[in-house]
Amino acid sequence: MKIVAMIARYLLGLMFVVFGSNMFLNFIPMGAMPTGLAGQFTAALFAAHYFYVVGAIMVVSGILLLVNRFVGLGLTLLGPVLFNILVYHLLMNPSGIGMGALATLLWLLVGWEHRIVFARLFAARLEE
DSSP states (O other): OHHHHHHHHHHHHHHHHHHHHHHHHOOSOOOSOOOHHHHHHHHHHHHTTHHHHHHHHHHHHHHHHHHTSSHHHHHHHHHHHHHHHHHHHHHTOGGGHHHHHHHHHHHHHHHHHTGGGGGGGGOSSOOO
16 A cells, blocks of 8 residues: 555656646646636636646645655645635536546545544544
């Protein structure tokens, strides 16, 4: 399981460094803007420069995963990003959910390996 989690950590880190960097450098063509509500939502995020913040979080988290330091922090920062990716695709643009589902699966694998980091979050009370 350790090897699977290590591979998942590297893939997840690489995925978020590449796609987070793309928010700034635009080296991967985006294609046509989605239509309807998904297009309006995406246009609003671009107009507000919100994607720069998300891109920075993705790059920082990806680097943390790749260098295997503060992995819990990297996973914690990526959690809301993955949640928003999944909700966006579930509610507005179901055709592109594949990459988000893969990233979530990788996140769960890495998170399971580092579950000790999150143990106190799920404790009903702190033992003194």
